[in-house]
Amino acid sequence: xxxxxxxxxxxxxxxxxxxxxxxxxxxxxxxxxxxxxxxxxxxxxxxxxxxxxxxxxxxxxxxxxxxxxxxxxxxxxxxxxxxxxxxxxxxxxxxxxxxxxxxxxxxxxxxxxxxxxxxxxxxxxxxxxxxxxxxxxxxxxxxxxxxxxxxxxxxxxxxxxxxxxxxxxxxxxxxxxxxxxxxxxxxxxxxxxxxxxxxxxxxxxxxxxxxxxxxxxxxxxxxxxxxxxxxxxxxxxxxxxxxxxxxxxxxxxxxxxxxxxxxxxxxxxxxxxxxxxxxxxxxxxxxxxxxxxxxxxxxxxxxxxxxxxxxxxxxxxxxxxxxxxxxxxxxxxxxxxxxxxxxxxxxxxxxxxxxxxxxxxxxxxxxx
Numbered sequence: 001x002x003x004x005x006x007x008x009x010x011x012x013x014x015x016x017x018x019x020x021x022x023x024x025x026x027x028x029x030x031x032x033x034x035x036x037x038x039x040x041x042x043x044x045x046x047x048x049x050x051x052x053x054x055x056x057x058x059x060x061x062x063x064x065x066x067x068x069x070x071x072x073x074x075x076x077x078x079x080x081x082x083x084x085x086x087x088x089x090x091x092x093x094x095x096x097x098x099x100x101x102x103x104x105x106x107x108x109x110x111x112x113x114x115x116x117x118x119x120x121x122x123x124x125x126x127x128x129x130x131x132x133x134x135x136x137x138x139x140x141x142x143x144x145x146x147x148x149x150x151x152x153x154x155x156x157x158x159x160x161x162x163x164x165x166x167x168x169x170x171x172x173x174x175x176x177x178x179x180x181x182x183x184x185x186x187x188x189x190x191x192x193x194x195x196x197x198x199x200x201x202x203x204x205x206x207x208x209x210x211x212x213x214x215x216x217x218x219x220x221x222x223x224x225x226x227x228x229x230x231x232x233x234x235x236x237x238x239x240x241x242x243x244x245x246x247x248x249x250x251x252x253x254x255x256x257x258x259x260x261x262x263x264x265x266x267x268x269x270x271x272x273x274x275x276x277x278x279x280x281x282x283x284x285x286x287x288x289x290x291x292x293x294x295x296x297x298x299x300x301x302x303x304x305x306x307x308x309x310x311x312x313x314x315x316x317x318x319x320x321x322x323x324x325x326x327x328x329x330x331x332x333x334x335x336x337x338x339x340x341x342x343x344x345x346x347x348x349x350x351x352x353x354x355x356x357x358x359x360x361x362x363x364x365x366x367x368x
Contacts, residue, residue: 022048051299052116053123054094055086060104066112067300073109086125094118098249111225115252117259117300120307211236213275216264217323217331220256221339225249227256228344230335231264233271240357242271243347245338257282258304260335261289261320265311274316279323281332286322326360333363340365 015034016024026035050058050065061079064071065086077083083104089097095118102110214233221228226249233241244267250256261280268276280286288301289308297305312318325332333356338344349357356363 050125051302052086053119053125055088055090055125057125058086059084060086060089066109066116068112073105073112075104076106077104089113090118094120094122096249111251114249115255117255117303119303120310123303210275210277213277213317214241214268214273215277215279216268217279217328218257218260218264219281219328219331219335220253220260221332221335222251222253222256223339224251226251227253227259228335228339229256229260229263230331230338230347231260231267232331232334232347233264233267240349242267243334243349245334245344245347247344252300254282254284254298255300255304258285258288258301258308260331261285262304262308262311265308265315265318268318269311269314276312276315276318278318278320279328279331280320281323281325281328283322286320289320328359329362330357330359333358336363 012018015030021038022041024038026038030038048064049067049071050063052058052065058065060072060075061084062072066073075083083089089101089104091097096114096116098114101113105113214235217232217234219230221230226247228245229248230243230245232243235241244263246263248256248259250259257280261278264278265276278289284298285301288297288305291297291305294302294305334347334352337352337356343351353363353365355361
């Protein structure tokens with residue numbers, strides 16, 4: 001629940017009273033509108049997934065907590081081992097205990113668990129995510145990042161469709177086809193997302209940064225068992241200042257791209273840079289990290305967004321913009337070269353294949 005919004009404050013004070021939406025019961029004096037909203041829980045429950053914070057409130061045996069089709073993967077070990085909570089798979093530095101995850105879950109489930117970004121500080125498990133698509137008796141909701149924070153925009157969309165349907169039935173009209181209602185709702189949500197995307201500044205090709213600003217291009221190279229994230233730093237003249245690459249046990253490209261931007265932010269603070277422009281060719285990451293409100297960000301990127309903003313608070317000024325892949329090959333090439341050679345850490349330019357440092361052509365080993 002977003003307690004900063006008007007809707008959130010009203011619902012929290014009048015109905016939720018600091019309980020979770022999925023746990024409350026309707027009272028006789030509740031409004032008809034609220035009772036109707038509460039009834040949607042049975043429709044939503046099939047597609048819900050817990051957002052992981054410290055993992056102390058989430059059971060690996062009962063709760064849906066992995067944002068994939070399985071949602072509640074079956075552990076390979078049994079309950080007699082005394083490991084009921086997700087928190088037991090998270091170390092004191094808020095990182096997954098990789099070996100333990102792989103011991104308890106099969107290969108594919110372990111990959112999906114390790115893709116879940118953890119918060120960079122102690123945070124309780126909280127919001128629920130509504131998975132992108134599911135059928136049956138449930139609603140089909142496709143907005144990326146929609147959560148049970150009951151954001152006002154989503155509520156207005158849902159109630160608008162619901163009220164139209166209710167009024168039609170009251171006045172003798174036949175019930176609408178459920179699938180048509182779902183498709184209409186999805187179209188409305190898609191329109192809202194397009195408007196949001198239109199607010200993001202886009203750079204058509206790589207261009208030098210402003211005077212006294214440094215530009216951090218970010219990208220990734222994916223492998224079967226993980227990824228390499230990389231950032232490349234240039235000044236206003238286009239001269240390469242530095243670069244860095246790191247291995248990540250992340251197989252989701254979007255999550256890896258977000259980690260790459262966080263790597264760039266960490267490097268900018270480490271080098272005590274004042275004014276920084278971050279460039280990524282992943283529009284979802286740019287949207288999430290530049291969103292004015294957290295509720296507008298992709299659910300899977302919220303923890304990484306918090307980390308990014310926390311890091312950037314140490315900078316004098318910063319911006320994040322989208323750049324198409326065609327203007328971002330140099331960062332991608334460094335990630336791909338590091339993935340191929342196994343060389344990560346600070347980039348030593350003299351050791352690179354000369355074709356790596358090209359913004360417009362993808363590097364290929366032994367090409368040419």
